[in-house]
Amino acid sequence: KYPSGKERQRASRIPSQFSQEERVAMKEALKGAIQIPTVSFGPGEFNTTALAEFGKYVRKAFPAVFKTSFIQHEVVGEYSHLFTIQGSDPSLQPYMLLAHIDVVPASDQGWEVPPFSGLERDGFIHGRGTLDNKNSVMAILQALELLLVRKYIPRRSFLIALGHDEEVSGANGAQKISALLQARGTQIAFIVDEGGFILDNFIPNFKKPFAMVSVSEKGSINLMLQVNMTPGHSSAPPKETSIGILAAAVSRLEQTPVPNTSGNGPLKKLLQQLANEFSFPTNIVLNNLWLFWPLVSRLMERNYIMNALARTTTAITMFNAGVKENVIPSVAQATVNFRIHPAQTVQEVLELVKNIVADDRVQFHVLSAFEPLPVSPSDDQAMGYQLLRQTLQSVFPEINIVAPGTCIANTDSRHYVNLTTGIYRFNPIYLQPQDFRSIHGFNEKISVQAYENQRR
Ligand SMILES: CC/C=C\C/C=C\C/C=C\C/C=C\C/C=C\C/C=C\CCC(=O)O
Ligand SMILES: N[C@@H](Cc1ccccc1)C(=O)O
Ligand SMILES: [Zn+2]
Ligand SMILES: [Zn+2]
Structure with missing residues (x-):
């Protein structure tokens, strides 16, 4: 090795x-x-x-x-x-x-x-x-x-x-x-x-091990989403159920990541520090992040660990609804765990998330939260x-x-x-x-x- x-x-x-x-x-x-x-x-x-x-x-x-x-x-x-x-x-x-x-x-x-x-x-x-x-x-x-x-x-x-x-x-x-x-x-x-x-070996094409001393740590929100609908007999279902509405909301959250804010965090500095360790053309790209940052951050997002360093992450961790096969459930609940990038705040993330869900029938309950x-x-x-x-x-x-x-x-x-x-x-x-x-x-x-x- x-x-x-x-x-x-x-x-x-x-x-x-x-x-x-x-x-x-x-x-x-x-x-x-x-x-x-x-x-x-x-x-x-x-x-x-x-x-x-x-x-x-x-x-x-x-x-x-x-x-x-x-x-x-x-x-x-x-x-x-x-x-x-x-x-x-x-x-x-x-x-x-x-x-x-x-x-x-x-x-x-x-x-x-x-x-x-x-x-x-x-x-x-x-x-x-x-x-x-x-x-x-x-x-x-x-x-x-x-x-x-x-x-x-x-x-x-x-x-x-x-x-x-x-x-x-x-x-x-x-x-x-x-x-x-x-x-x-x-x-x-x-x-x-x-x-x-x-x-060691975290960055593609970069074989040199380097020490990362974490000077900050992400914030967190545990957000419970809830939809309440009138229950009833499954033989005559309504057009939309609490489960369907919630599932769509959760799916939108998963499909729409919170925007990448890493341009303002330690990650950009780290890449600049690594720039001259790479061979051509990566060294040129990393030495000119003012120009190539959109490209670099898009490439980084493909790797799930790099992605976690680059932005506030959205993880759907719990989903509960339904009591019986033939009962239209009244309540559906899902818990989403956000890990907040140091360049963002709890309030900013909650605002973004409300706009992504964009459905008044989905209630928000913040179970716990702390800032980066x-x-x-x-x-x-x-x-x-x-x-x-x-x-x-x-x-x-x-x-x-x-x-x-x-x-x-x-x-x-x-x-x-x-x-x-x-x-x-x-x-x-x-x-x-x-x-x-x-x-x-x-x-x-x-x-x-x-x-x-x-x-x-
Ligand atoms: C350009 C950036 C390049 C590479 C960085 C790549 C990967 C970084 C990956 C991991 C290091 C970051 C944080 C360590 C995370 C978790 C383990 C440490 C503590 C966990 C706390 C616990 O659960 O008890
Ligand atoms: N260290 C664990 C547990 C933890 C979660 C949230 C706050 C504090 C501790 C984690 O980051 O997942
Ligand atoms: Zn630990
Ligand atoms: Zn642990």
Whole structure:
């Protein structure tokens, strides 16, 4: 896949100062974490037994973290964890690392190995949570444990916040930790969370992996559409039914995407940064986006991940109507999930959607909504971004492109906007499109080597 020279180069960067025992213990610790099914099923529905077990598990796996005098550990919202690591220089503002303990559900069906087995095969550890996001939970604590064993005392204080309900909005974990820190008046220099990767092979004809640090994150609307009609006997149906009207409305939404607003977001900047890495004629096209932007954005929309980066997306996720074969139903309901591009607002999207549906018989009920997250600075003065970039390039010297981007999903970091303006969503892992599909999908896995690199 990569030139073998680079492969060797990368292998040699695995810290030689770790013993074979330590390296085995590290990967075994991750496997054990995968085996605890900390599944979030829905709002307020967690596997509390597993979450409690996970708390015990990390205490056992990382004894130094829990017995070090300058580390304070607090349990928040019963299952989330907040660590405060006191640095030697109290004049420096602390930073904060985020990760989440919970995972989305997975059944054995469709998987090569059972999703909660944590089995190692061909150099990969398999299971739900190996990329989202127990890899980070474990890598952060593991790195701290190893540093403590080596008598490390940090200069700058930092916090580690591990949420237990990220997959169902973070109301009981991240939101409570944030409230606690705000009540204490804590100021945070910057935050690092999940939501960006070293992207490998995502762009056609572009073989060079590059790091995308997400400096913003999409907003969201869950919109319920409802049509009410008079019920009756199916033997004498009316011309239109609640189901027919709603289906037509939903179909119009699917056929008419919300306009592409990426010309105003980080995506255009990213493409400009990549321009000179392409050969002729793509380099010319990307260096002249003032002229070619309509063409480029149209081409990008053909790829469903690029499309998600480029615009507010429309996903019809639920459809409910009808009670019996021979009854004309009175009510039909559908739920549509919009993920809002950072250049748009909740209000703008709702207006556009009303005009697309263009049928007064369809009622709108906003079930939940939040705006896209502010764009964190990525200029030369942005300490968090620059530190992340420098660290990344020292661990992965072969990566010479680090670019700001947008996280198309949501993360716990959105609950911390009142504590800092610098929120960076990035995990130092090589990700290919098929790996991306495994997140919330089948056969989620991480290579032992990728995990070792992340922990550094
Ligand atoms: C020109 C742009 C080029 C390439 C960009 C291509 C693809 C980017 C794809 C994915 C990276 C973006 C966001 C990561 C999305 C989801 C995973 C991370 C967190 C998910 C939160 C969660 O569900 O827990
Ligand atoms: N992180 C998940 C769950 C989530 C959805 C919406 C808000 C918060 C969290 C996602 O983006 O799909
Ligand atoms: Zn996640
Ligand atoms: Zn997730």
